Amino acid sequence: MEFFTDLILLLDSTLRTATPLVLAGLAGLIAERSGIVDIGLEGKMLAAAFAAAAAAAVTGSPWAGLGAGIGASVALALLHGWVSIAQRGNQIVSGMAINIAVAGLAPTLANFWFRKGGQTPLLDDEARFSAITLPFADALADVPLLGGLYSELLSGHNLITYLTAAIVPLVAWMLYKTRFGLRLRAVGENPEAVDTAGISVTLLRYQAMIITGVLCGFAGTVLSTGLGGGFIRDMSAGKGYLALAAMIFGRWKPVPTLLACLLFGFVDALQGRLQGVDLPLIGEIPVQFTIMLPYVLTVVILAGFAGRMQAPKASGIPYEKDH
Amino acid sequence: MSQTIAIETRDLCKSFGDVKANDHISLSVPAGTVHGIVGENGAGKSTLLKMLFGFYHPDSGEVLVSGVSQSFTSPSDAMAVGIGMVHQHFMLVEPFTVLENIILGAEGSSKLDDAKGMARAKLLALEEQFGFNLPLDEPVETLSVGVRQRAEILKALYRGAETLILDEPTAVLTPQECVQLFELVSQLRDQGKTVLFVTHKLHEIMAITDNVTVIRAGKTVAERKTAETSSEELAELMVGAKVVRATARDANEATTARLALENVKATGDHGLMLKDINLQVLEGEVLGIAGVAGNGQTELLEIITGLRPVDVGKICFDGETISSPQEMTDPITLRRMGMAHVAEDRLKTGVVESMSARENAILGYQREQEFSRKGLLRLKAIAEKAAGYFESQDVRPRNPDLPIASFSGGNQQKLVIARELAQDPSLMVIGQPTRGVDIGAVTKIHDQITALRNAGKAILVVSADLDELLAISDRIAVMCEGEIVGTLNIEDATETKLGLMMAGNKGEAA
Amino acid sequence: MASQRKLPFWADAILLPGLNLLAAFLVSGLVIWGLGEDPFEALSLMIDGAFGFEEGVGYSLYYATNFVFTGLAVSVAYHAGLFNIGGEGQAMLGGLGLTLAVFLIGDASPVFAVLLAIVGAATFGAAWAFVPAYLQAKRGSHVVITTIMFNFIASALLAYLLVGPLQRPGGQMPESADFPDGASLMHLQDLFEVIGFSYESGPLNLSALIALLCAFAVWFMLWRSRFGYELRVVGQNHDAARFAGISVTRMTVIAMMISGALAGMMGLNELLGEQHRLLGNFTLGYGFVGIAVAFMGRNHPVGIVLAAMLFGALYQGGAELAFEMPNIQRDYIVLIQGLVILFAGAMEHLFRDPVEALFRRVGQRRAA
DSSP states (O other): OHHHHHHHHHHHHHHHHHHHHHHHHHHHHHHHHTTOOOTTHHHHHHHHHHHHHHHHHHHSOHHHHHHHHHHHHHHHHHHHHHHHHTSOOOHHHHHHHHHHHHHHHHHHHHHHHHOSSSOOOOOOGGGSOOOBOOTTHHHHTTSTTHHHIIIIIISSBOHHHHHHHHHHHHHHHHHHHBHHHHHHHHHHHOHHHHHHTTOOHHHHHHHHHHHHHHHHHHHHHIIIIIISSSOOTTTTTTHHHHHHHHHHHTTTOHHHHHHHHHHHHHHHHHHHHHTTOEETTTEEOOHHHHHHHHHHHHHHHHHHTSTTOOOOTTTTOOOOSOO | OOOOEEEEEEEEEEEETTEEEEEEEEEEEETTSEEEEEOOTTSSHHHHHHHHTTSSOOSEEEEEETTEEEOOSSHHHHHHTTEEEEOSSOOOOTTSBHHHHHHTTOOSSSBHHHHHHHHHHHHHHHHHHHTOOOOTTSBGGGSOHHHHHHHHHHHHHHTTOSEEEEESTTTTSOHHHHHHHHHHHHHHHHTTOEEEEEESOHHHHHHHOSEEEEEETTEEEEEEEGGGOOHHHHHHHHHSSOOOOOOOOOOOOOOOEEEEEEEEEEEETTEEEEEEEEEEEETTOEEEEEOOTTSSHHHHHHHHTTSSOOSEEEEEETTEEEEOSSOBOOHHHHHHHTEEEEOSSIIIIIOOTTSBHHHHTTTTTTTSTTTEETTEEOHHHHHHHHHHHHHHHTOSSOOTTSBGGGSOHHHHHHHHHHHHHTTOOSEEEEESTTTTOOHHHHHHHHHHHHHHHHTTOEEEEEOSOHHHHHHHOSEEEEEETTEEEEEEETTTOOHHHHHHHHTTOGGGOO | OOOOOOOOHHIIIIIHHHHHHHHHHHHHHHHHHHTTSOHHHHHHHHHHHHHSSHHHHHHHHHHHHHHHHHHHHHHHHHHTTOOOOTHHHHHHHHHHHHHHHHHHHTTTOHHHHHHHHHHHHHHHHHHHHHHHHHIIIIIOOOHHHHHHHHHHHHHHHHHHHHHTTTBOTTOOSSBBOOOOTTOSOOBHHHHHHHHTOOOOOTTOBTHHHHHHHHHHHHHHHHHHBHHHHHHHHHHHOHHHHHHTTOOHHHHHHHHHHHHHHHHHTHHIIIIIIIIOSOBTTTTTTHHHHHHHHHHHTTTOHHHHHHHHHHHHHHHHHHHHHHHHOTTOOTHHHHHHHHHHIIIIIIOHHHHHHHHHHHHHHHHHHHHO
C-alpha cells in the first residue's frame, strides 16, 4: 500500500513538472511545423515567468500575471519571427540570442523593480494559480484505490495544468482538422506550394509564432505563479531545451510529444523523490547526480531514438521568393 | 472557334539587378488554342510565366486577360481571373494526399473534413469531364512523376482555370508519358481551355501547338502559326545563328575496357536502387547513360566515383578492383588513379558556393603535392593554377577571388571541367555536362568531350538531355528502375527507340 | 541570382560590425534610460572603469583573455558548420583537468605541473566536446541541444566533486584546496618588473599571451593549412566534402574537439593565473560570451581578439558601473551579449543589404 501511495505521489508530481514541458513542447511543434526552428523557447518561458511573477506581485492577481506572461512571450516570439521571416537570419543564432538576452534582462528588471537581488517577491496565495480541489475530492479520498487516484492524482493541480490537458487535444484538432492546420503543415514542408496556392507564407508563419508565444507564455507563467511562488534567476533551467528534445522524440506530433514530455516530467519527479533516499544496492545517490537525470535522458533520447528523425522539410530555412 | 484573346501581354519588362530578364515581351494567345512559348534555357521564359501568374510584378508593360488589363500582386489574383499554372518543379506537399494538395488554399470551409467532402464531389465530376483517374487519398510522395503532374493539372482546373500554363512539362516525363500528356492537352483544348505550353524542345512545339512565340535573350523574336513554320526555322530563331554540330569524331577501334561494372547491386537512400548492373566503358569512347531522372543514374555515378558502396558485384578501373562489398576506394585515391569526376549537381556537390573560385579550383585535389605540402597549402601554386584555368577556359569575369556563386552556371562549369582535366585523367565520369549552362558554352563543352574521346580517354556521361547524348555518345545505355534496359550503338539510336527503353521496354534492346 | 558584389574589405570588416555594435548599444542605452539612469553617464563610467586606471586596463584584458579562448572555440566549430554552445561546460571540464594535473604533480615539479595543466585543460575540454560531436556525426543528434545538456551535466558534476572528493579539507565552500606553491602562471606585472618597468596590470597573466598564440594558431590552421581548408569545406557543404574525399564524420569530431580544447583552456586564465584553486562556478557564463565574441569578430581570429577586448572592457566597466548605479547589475552585461549576438549573428541582412545597395548605387554612378 505504501508503494501505491508513493506511485500516486510520483505520478502527481509528474503531472506538475510536465505541465510547462508540454506547453513548451507544443509551442516548439507549432513553430517547426510552420518552418521556423525555435530554440528560444527557453528565453520565452523565462521572460514569461518573470513578467507573470512581476505583474502578479504588483496587482495581486494571477490573471494579470498570465496576461503579462503571454504578452512578453508573444513579443519575443514575434521578434524571432521577424528575424527569421523578414531578416532571413540564422534561426538557431536568433533563438540563442533571445535566450541570453532574457537571462540578462529579467534579473535586471527584477532588481530594478523589487530590489531582491534579481528575484520577485514571494507571491501570496491569491496572486498565484494555486491548487484546485476537484469536487468531492475530500469526500472520496478514503475510497480504496480510485479514491486516492482521484483525490491525490487528479485533484489538487493548478488551473494551468488542467488547461494544458485541454490544450493538447485542441492543438491536435487545429493541426489535423482545420484549414489553418492544413496550411500550417504545408508551409513547413513546402512554402513555395503554399505561396503559389495564393496563401501568404509570411502571415502563416507570424500566426504560428503568435501561437508559439502564447503557449510559451502559459509555460512560463505556470513556472513562476503555479509551480513556484515567484520568479528566481534562471528558473527555466533548460526546460525549453528539454521540450525541444521531447518534441523531436515525439516526431513533431502532438500526442507523442505529450507522451515524451510526460516521460521527462516523470524523470524529473523521480529525481526529486530520489534525493536523500537510500536505495537498495546503490545506496544514496548524491543530489548532483539525480539533478543530472533529465539532461542525461535528453542526450540519450537524441542519441538513441531521435537522431535521424524527419523534421518538417522546410524548417530552419528562410523562404525567399526569387529562387 | 471564337477568336477572343485569352491572354495578352504588352511590352512586359522585368530586370534583376543589371540583367534584363524580360525586355518588351508582347504576345497574344487566342482562347481555345494551344500556344507554344519556346526559347533556350535562360531566354527569359520563366520570368515571363511568373509575371503571368502574379509571382513577379512587371517593371513596366501590362498583362491583359480576356481583354481586361490586370495588375496581379499575388498568384491568387491570377487564379481569380482563371489562370492556372503547372510549375516545372511541382508545387506539391509530399506527405499530403492528392486531395489535400488540391484543396490547399481553396478549402472552402475552415473545417477540414467538410472541405474535403465538398471537394471530393466536385473533383469526381472534373475527373469525369477530362478523363482523369487519380488516387485522391494517396500521399503524393508515393506517386510517379506523371501522376503528380496530373494532380497539378487537376488542381488548376479545380480552381476554375480557363487558361493553363505548363512550364517545361515534359522535362521529367518518359516519351510515353509525354504522349499521354499531349492527349490530355488536346482534350483540354477540345473542352475550350487555353493552354500555354512552354518548352525548349521543338518537336513538342510542332506536335501539339497551334501558334508559337519564340523568345531569345528576353525579347520576343517571332510569332508564328505552327502550321506555317518548321523546326529548322524555329531553331534558328531561338539560337540566333545556324546550329553547328559538334567536332567530328575519329573512328575508334579500341576494345580495352577502362571501366567495368560486373553484376553490381547497390542501395540508395531509400532502398535498392541499382539492380544487377553490367557496364563497360572502352578507351576512346563516350558512353552515354540515358533515362528518366531518378532511375538510378545518380547512384550509378556515386558508386563509380567512390561516394557510395556496392552491395554485390565489383567495379574495375584499368583492371584493378576499385569497389566491392568488402572495400571501396576513396575519391582521392581514385583521382590519383586517373579518374576525374564532374559532379551531376554542380552547386550541391561539385563546388562550395561561398568559397572563392580559387579555393574551388583545388577541391578534390587539395592533397596533391602540387597544392599542399606537409599539411600546408601552397597558396602561390594554387593562385597560378586557378589563373591558368581562367585563361584556358575563358572564364569570366576573370577574378578568382570572387565567390564561385557569383559566376554564371556556364562559367562555373568551365572552371569545374578545367579542374578535372588538369590532372590528365584517363577516365572522365560526367554527370549532366551542360545543365544550367548557356548555349555558347554548351558547344564548347561538347567539343571538349569529343576531343578527349579522340585522345583515347574513356568517358561516361549521364545526361537527362537525349539530344545531348545523341550528339556526343558512341554508345547509349538506357537505365530504368535501376537496371540497364539495353545499350544502343549511336548509329541505331533514335529518340523513339530510346524513349521506349526509358519506359522499361526491353524489346528494343540491341 | 543576380551577381554578388563583394563589399570592399573595410566595409565588410569594420563598417558592418560597427553598425551591428552600434545598434546593440543603442538598444542597451535605451534600457539604461528605461531604468531611470543616464546612458551617457553610464557609458562614461564604464569607459572610466575599463580604461581609466592601470589596474582597470589590466582587468579588462584579463577578462578579454577568457573571451579570446571561448570566442575562438565557438569560431572553430562554426567554420566546420557546427554551433558549439557547450563552451561553458567544456571550460568547466578544462578547469577540472587542469586542477587534477596540478594536484597530481604540483608538489614534485611546479613548472612541469603548469605544462601538464595546459595539456590537461585542453584534453578535458576536448573530451567533453567529444561526446556531443560523436553523437552529431554518427547519430545526427543536434549538437546545439546536446552541448547545452552537457553544460548542465558538467555543472552538476563539478558541484558534486567540489562538495565531495575535491573539496578543500575542512572547508564549507564548493571549492578545492589551494594549488601547490609555484603551480601558477606569472602575473604580467611581475614580468614587467623583471624587464624593468612598472605597470599595475592586476590579474592579467601569461595566459593572455597563450590566448594570443592560440588566436594565431587558429588563423594559421584555418587559412594556411590543408586541414583548415578541408574543415571549411565541411562547414560549407557536406556533399562537396565527400566529393573531395574528406570524411565529414571525422572532421566534425575533430573540429568540435579543437573547439572544446580551446574552451577548456579558459581555466588557465581564471584558475592557474588568478584563483589558484578550482571554484564551482568559475566560468560565470563566459562560455556564452564566446558566442557573442565570435559573431562580433566575424569568426576571424583578429576580429575575435578585438571583440574579446571590447567585451573585456564591458565586463570590467560593467563591474564598476554596478558600484555606481544600483539599478544596473552585472546581469545587464548579459543582456548586451544577447543583443550583440542578435544584431551581429542573426540579423546580418539588416545592415548588409542597405550597405550593399548603397555601394552598388555609388558604383553605378561612378561608372556612368
